[in-house]
Amino acid sequence: MATRTIDRAKRQRNPVKTSRAERQYASKLRRIAESVGAIIDGFPAGDPASVPPIEAMLRRYADALTDWATATASQMIAEVNASDRRAWMQMSQDMSVDLRREIQAAPTGEAMRTLLAEQVTLIKSIPLDAAQRVHDLTLKGIDDATRASEIAAEIQRSGEVAESRAMLIARTEVSRTASTLTQARAQYIGSTGYIWRTAGDSDVRKSHKDMRGKFVPWSTPPTLDGLTGHAGCLPNCRCYPEPVIPE
Numbered sequence: 414m415a416t417r418t419i420d421r422a423k424r425q426r427n428p429v430k431t432s433r434a435e436r437q438y439a440s441k442l443r444r445i446a447e448s449v450g451a452i453i454d455g456f457p458a459g460d461p462a463s464v465p466p467i468e469a470m471l472r473r474y475a476d477a478l479t480d481w482a483t484a485t486a487s488q489m490i491a492e493v494n495a496s497d498r499r500a501w502m503q504m505s506q507d508m509s510v511d512l513r514r515e516i517q518a519a520p521t522g523e524a525m526r527t528l529l530a531e532q533v534t535l536i537k538s539i540p541l542d543a544a545q546r547v548h549d550l551t552l553k554g555i556d557d558a559t560r561a562s563e564i565a566a567e568i569q570r571s572g573e574v575a576e577s578r579a580m581l582i583a584r585t586e587v588s589r590t591a592s593t594l595t596q597a598r599a600q601y602i603g604s605t606g607y608i609w610r611t612a613g614d615s616d617v618r619k620s621h622k623d624m625r626g627k628f629v630p631w632s633t634p635p636t637l638d639g640l641t642g643h644a645g646c647l648p649n650c651r652c653y654p655e656p657v658i659p660e
Contacts, residue, residue, distance in 0.1 A: 427610070427645075427653040428500040429591045434492045439583035441485050442536065446579045448474065449543045450572015459554045459565035464547060471544035475537040486532030490525055490590055497594040519601040524593050535582050543575045585648050592645030592654055596631055599656035606630040607654035609644045621652050628657065 452470050456463035501516050547568055554564040599607065609624040611617045617625075620637040624644070629635060634643045644652040 426612075427591070427651075428504060429493070429497045429595065429653065430500070431493055431496060431587050431591050434489050434496070435583055435587040437492075438485070438489045438587055439580055442539070442579035442583050443576055445478070445536065445539050446572060446576035449540050449575040452540075453543065453547060453568065453571045458568040459551060459561055461551055461555060464551050467547050468544045471540040475540045478537050478540070479533065482533045482536035483529065486529050486536065489587060490528050490532070493587060493590045494521060494525060494594055497591055497598070501595075501598055516598055516602060519598040521594055521597045524597040528590055528593060532586060535586065539575055539579055539582075542578065543571050546574065547571060581648060585650070588645040588650060588653075589642075592643055595654055595656060596643065599654075599658060600631055603659045604631065604656045606632075607644070607656045610653050610655045612651040617651070621647075621650065624652070629654070 449471065452474065453467055456467055498517075550564050550568050554561050557564075596607075606629050609621075609627050609629055611621055611625045618638070624635065624637070629643065631643070634641050634646070637647065640647050642650075644650065644654045
């Protein structure tokens with residue numbers, strides 16, 4: 414069976430535009446990190462007596478985030494889905510009418526529901542991880558009194574650490590959402606794999622650069638630097654899949 418890739422040979426940028434969705438998602442997740450920092454800063458850093466109320470407050474905050482996280486993640490996924498669909502429509506202009514209709518009818522609902530559940534869990538993990546970090550650091554301070562001031566300073570950086578995690582989630586998950594939806598549409602029309610494409614700049618990791626131009630079966634995501642995932646689905650990955658589809 415003849416096949417083709419849907420991307421143009423000279424294209425170096427992901428046809429699915431996600432920068433706006435990423436900026437908005439990052440901005441919203443940053444608010445959570447700020448709230449986490451404010452909660453922790455309200456207690457004496459390194460004081461063992463502060464740990465239980467900090468943990469309790471952060472757990473309650475995580476529970477209270479469920480509806481907000483669902484709405485925020487739904488908006489991000491919907492925007493990325495619309496961008497992915499537009500990219501497919503643009504790139505399918507020279508395909509057959511039947512194939513274009515198949516792309517339009519691709520059932521992405523299951524993929525989107527799975528993505529939504531994963532996003533809600535990740536968003537709620539920001540305060541939960543911060544609570545665990547404060548707990549662990551406080552125990553270190555008890556075990557090693559000589560490092561008490563250093564550990565207290567680390568606890569006071571909790572908001573900054575939470576923000577770094579929030580930004581990592583935003584960067585990684587918007588890209589992963591785009592790649593996952595591309596995969597769902599590609600497989601629906603008979604694609605068995607894709608060509609790994611990179612951002613094409615000096616920031617691309619060597620392991621990802623080595624994948625550039627290689628065919629990857631959807632059924633067999635590669636393992637790079639100890640992590641397994643398709644293009645665009647690994648932490649801080651700006652690569653993307655260029656589906657190979659049947660003629």
